[in-house]
Amino acid sequence: MPKQQYTPMMQQYWEIKARHKTEILLFRMGDFFEIFFDDAKIAAKELNIALTGRECGMEERAPMCGVPAHSVDGYIAKLVAKGHRVALCEQVENPKDAKGLVKREVVRIITPGTITDESSLEHSKHNYIVAIHSDKLQLGLAVADITTGLFMATAMPAGDEQKLLDEAIRLSPAELLLPDDFKLTRVIENVIGIKATPVPAWTFNSTNAFKCLTSHFGTFNLEGFGLKEGAAEASAAGALLQYLMDTQKSSITQITSLRT
Numbered sequence: 001m002p003k004q005q006y007t008p009m010m011q012q013y014w015e016i017k018a019r020h021k022t023e024i025l026l027f028r029m030g031d032f033f034e035i036f037f038d039d040a041k042i043a044a045k046e047l048n049i050a051l052t053g054r055e056c057g058m059e060e061r062a063p064m065c066g067v068p069a070h071s072v073d074g075y076i077a078k079l080v081a082k083g084h085r086v087a088l089c090e091q092v093e094n095p096k097d098a099k100g101l102v103k104r105e106v107v108r109i110i111t112p113g114t115i116t117d118e119s120s121l122e123h124s125k126h127n128y129i130v131a132i133h134s135d136k137l138q139l140g141l142a143v144a145d146i147t148t149g150l151f152m153a154t155a156m157p158a159g160d161e162q163k164l165l166d167e168a169i170r171l172s173p174a175e176l177l178l179p180d181d182f183k184l185t186r187v188i189e190n191v192i193g194i195k196a197t198p199v200p201a202w203t204f205n206s207t208n209a210f211k212c213l214t215s216h217f218g219t220f221n222l223e224g225f226g227l228k229e230g231a232a233e234a235s236a237a238g239a240l241l242q243y244l245m246d247t248q249k250s251s252i253t254q255i256t257s258l259r260t
Contacts, residue, residue: 034066047079210230
């Protein structure tokens with residue numbers, strides 16, 4: 001549908017949605033988070049709430065449903081529990097100060113491994129998110145729990161895939177990160193029993209991972225953590241940390257150290 005026919009607010013919605021195609025977008029409008037179009041059809045079914053419609057500038061009304069802002073965490077938890085990723089789009093300026101449309105931005109992306117709502121988590125277990133990396137010499141695994149600040153990494157020789165998989169199974173992660181060009185994704189998914197989240201392969205690049213880790217910890221190298229630049233576990237840890245920063249849209253201040 002021609003974008004110029006949408007109302008200004010719907011144009012703003014689509015500009016933000018275009019950057020979050022794989023997430024259900026919750027769009028703040030006053031005291032509610034509204035959900036539109038295909039996202040609304042999915043959310044209405046998953047949350048068992050009414051699907052209505054809203055004038056959007058086109059001949060047909062936009063499918064819509066909504067949830068109160070004060071209780072949004074519970075609805076997000078339900079969507080994530082059903083396997084969806086959620087992008088939370090907030091009003092980032094006071095409507096009284098806005099000239100025209102209120103400015104809105106996605107302030108957080110919630111995934112199975114990054115959910116922090118305490119009422120949605122089992123207090124008796126960690127909510128682990130795991131990243132796996134491999135190169136010609138080593139296999140690397142990193143694990144984090146952003147609710148506690150736990151951050152660890154380990155490595156084993158290339159060819160010892162079963163030991164790596166056993167460790168991943170033991171951790172029973174809520175979310176598994178793999179490079180988007182990883183050739184054994186389906187094999188690992190079947191063994192661990194969880195669908196992987198593909199992330200850009202460049203985040204596992206040793207240089208990028210090193211920069212991400214040293215910038216976060218404010219160090220010149222990783223030797224204090226028992227790691228070397230270019231090590232497979234450092235690449236996995238750097239990619240995992242990058243993913244956490246990208247989804248939380250902020251520095252992860254609760255992660256203050258990295259253990260091997």
